[in-house]
Amino acid sequence: MSLVRRDTAGQLHVEEASLAEIARQFGTPCYVYSRAALTAAYDGYRAALAGRDALICYAVKANSNLAILNVFARLGAGFDIVSGGELARVIKAGGDPAKVVFSGVGKSRHEMRAALEAGILCFNVESASELETLNEIAGSLGKRAPVSLRVNPNVDPKTHPYISTGLKTAKFGIPFAEALPLYRRARELPHLAVHGIDCHIGSQLLDPAPAAEAAAKILGLVDALAAEGIALSHIDVGGGMGIRYRDEAAPAATDYLAPLLKVLTGRTERLLFEPGRSLVGNAGLLLTRVEVLKHGEEKNFAVVDAAMNDLARPALYDAWHDMVKVGAGSTANGQKRYEIVGPICESGDFLGHDRDLDLAEGDLLAILSAGAYGMAMSSNYNTRPRAAEVLVDGATAHLVRRREEVAQLFALEAVLP
Ligand SMILES: Cc1ncc(COP(=O)(O)O)c(C=O)c1O
Numbered sequence: 227m228s229l230v231r232r233d234t235a236g237q238l239h240v241e242e243a244s245l246a247e248i249a250r251q252f253g254t255p256c257y258v259y260s261r262a263a264l265t266a267a268y269d270g271y272r273a274a275l276a277g278r279d280a281l282i283c284y285a286v287k288a289n290s291n292l293a294i295l296n297v298f299a300r301l302g303a304g305f306d307i308v309s310g311g312e313l314a315r316v317i318k319a320g321g322d323p324a325k326v327v328f329s330g331v332g333k334s335r336h337e338m339r340a341a342l343e344a345g346i347l348c349f350n351v352e353s354a355s356e357l358e359t360l361n362e363i364a365g366s367l368g369k370r371a372p373v374s375l376r377v378n379p380n381v382d383p384k385t386h387p388y389i390s391t392g393l394k395t396a397k398f399g400i401p402f403a404e405a406l407p408l409y410r411r412a413r414e415l416p417h418l419a420v421h422g423i424d425c426h427i428g429s430q431l432l433d434p435a436p437a438a439e440a441a442a443k444i445l446g447l448v449d450a451l452a453a454e455g456i457a458l459s460h461i462d463v464g465g466g467m468g469i470r471y472r473d474e475a476a477p478a479a480t481d482y483l484a485p486l487l488k489v490l491t492g493r494t495e496r497l498l499f500e501p502g503r504s505l506v507g508n509a510g511l512l513l514t515r516v517e518v519l520k521h522g523e524e525k526n527f528a529v530v531d532a533a534m535n536d537l538a539r540p541a542l543y544d545a546w547h548d549m550v551k552v553g554a555g556s557t558a559n560g561q562k563r564y565e566i567v568g569p570i571c572e573s574g575d576f577l578g579h580d581r582d583l584d585l586a587e588g589d590l591l592a593i594l595s596a597g598a599y600g601m602a603m604s605s606n607y608n609t610r611p612r613a614a615e616v617l618v619d620g621a622t623a624h625l626v627r628r629r630e631e632v633a634q635l636f637a638l639e640a641v642l643p
C-alpha cells in the first residue's frame with residue numbers, strides 16, 4: 227500500500243489530507259505521517275503472530291514522536307528503548323512500562339535506576355559489567371531486576387555495515403561462547419531474575435534467513451540453559467525487517483517471520499519482537515519545497531528547504547529515498563536530471579542524486595519512506611530549526627510537533643560574564 231495517492235485533480239494526498247494544504251498550514255520542511263499506515267504495519271505483525279504468545283515492542287529510536295508512540299500504545303504495543311529519555315517518552319505517551327524492554331551497550335546507573343523504578347518488563351543486558359552493576363543497583367532499591375542477555379550470534383545479516391549488529395566484530399551483545407557462563411553468574415546474583423534471551427542482528431534486512439539462523443543458534447543456548455535448570459520465559463528475536471525504499475523485494479511481515487516462526491515451532495516461551503523501521507518507515511514522508519533551481523556546468527541542482535540535518539540517511543548511508551512532486555502538470559522547464567540538495571554548507575548535503583523531475587521553483591516535493599530514522603536522527607546543524615511533524619488521521623492533519631524556532635536553539639547557551 228502506497229502512503230500517497232493522487233486525487234482526480236492530480237494533487238498528492240496522505241489519507242484524505244492534501245499535502246499542499248498541509249504545507250500551506252504548517253510550512254515546510256514538514257514530516258507527515260499516516261495513522262492508518264502505522265496501524266496497517268502493526269496489524270501486519272499481529273496477523274503474522276496470530277495464535278502465538280507474542281509481544282511487539284516497537285523500537286522507539288526509529289521515530290520517537292509522542293503521537294506515534296501513543297498510536298502504538300493504543301494498539302497494545304510494548305516498546306524497545308535504549309535510553310532513559312526514551313523511557314520518559316514512552317511513559318509520557320501513555321505506554322505501559324510493564325511492556326518495555328531496555329536494550330543498549332552503555333546504560334548508565336541513572337537510567338538503570340529509572341527503569342527499575344518504572345517497573346519495566348526486562349533489561350537486555352549487553353555485558354558482564356552491566357550485569358554486576360544492575361545487580362548492585364537493584365539491590366540498593368530493594369528490587370530484583372528482570373534480565374535477558376543479549377547474545378551476539380555471529381550471523382551475517384547481509385545489510386549495510388553501519389547497521390549490522392550481530393557479527394562478532396560488533397560492539398553489541400555478549401559473545402556467543404560467553405553467554406552460558408554469564409547466565410550461570412546471573413543466576414547467582416541475588417538481585418537479578420533471569421527471564422529471557424535476546425538477539426538483534428541488524429537493520430533493513432530483506433532476507434529472512436539470517437534472522438532464522440540467529441534464532442536457531444539462540445534456541446541451542448536456551449536448551450542448554452534449561453538442562454542446567456535455568457528456564458527462560460521469553461525469547462526476544464529483535465527487530466530488523468527491511469522495507470522497500472526503491473525497488474527492493476521487501477517481504478511482508480508474514481513472509482519475513484515465517485522461517486523464524488518455523489524454527490520456533492512448538493516452543494512454549496513467549497516471543498518478543500523489536501521492530502522499528504518496518505512499523506514506521508513507509509508510514510511517513512518529508513515534505514519540502516524547491517527554493518532554487520540552478521544549472522552548474524555538469525549538473526542541475528534543485529536546492530530544497532530540507533537538508534541533511536532533517537534527513538541524514540542519504541548523507542550517512544548513501545540511502546535512496548523516492549521523491550514525488552506534490553502538484554500536477556508540467557512546467558516550462560520540462561523534465562531534467564537533478565541533484566536534490568539542501569542549503570547546508572557540505573557537499574554531502576544531498577537528499578537524492580540523478581532524479582528525473584519536471585520542477586519549478588516553489589514546487590513541493592514529497593520525500594518518501596522517511597518515517598523511520600528521519601526526524602529521529604535530525605539535528606540543528608547550521609542552526610536550522612527542526613521540521614514540524616504532522617500526523618494525518620483520515621481527513622484531519624494534526625500538528626504533533628511544532629516547528630522549532632531559532633531562539634529555542636540557543637536558549638540553553640550563555641556567553642562569558
Ligand atoms: C536492539 C535493537 N532492537 C531493535 C532495533 C530496531 O531495528 P529495525 O528498525 O531495523 O527494526 C534496533 C535497531 O537496529 C536495535 O538496535
Ligand SMILES: N[C@@H](CCCC[NH3+])C(=O)O
Binds near residue numbers: 389
Ligand atoms: N539509522 C539506521 C538504522 C539504525 C538501526 C539502529 N539499531 C537507518 O537509518 O537505516
